[in-house]
Amino acid sequence: MEFRVENMTCSGCVRGVTRAIQGLDPAAEVKTDLDNRKVEVETAAPRAAVIGALAEAGFTAV
Structure with missing residues (x-):
């Protein structure tokens, strides 16, 4: 599956x-x-679980 994560802006975000x-x-x-x-x-x-885990970490995935 593929997501776009707009607020992934640096290598720290990638981690x-x-x-x-x-x-x-x-x-x-x-x-x-x-x-x-x-x-x-x-x-x-x-x-939905992946999107939820990302949201808990502060990332918005679509």
């Missing part, structure tokens, strides 16, 4: 996004594209 997703599913594969503010995730977790 925060990755931590939030892997906190939900430690086996998740997370690929980030900071320049385009995109996150690609391979996980067994439902999309």
Whole structure:
């Protein structure tokens, strides 16, 4: 699944996004594209759960 995270603006944000997703599913594969503010995730977790984990970490994903 792919998300756009508008408020992912630095490498610290990339770490925060990755931590939030892997906190939900430690086996998740997370690929980030900071320049385009995109996150690609391979996980067994439902999309809504990933969005929720990101929101708890302070990131808005669409």
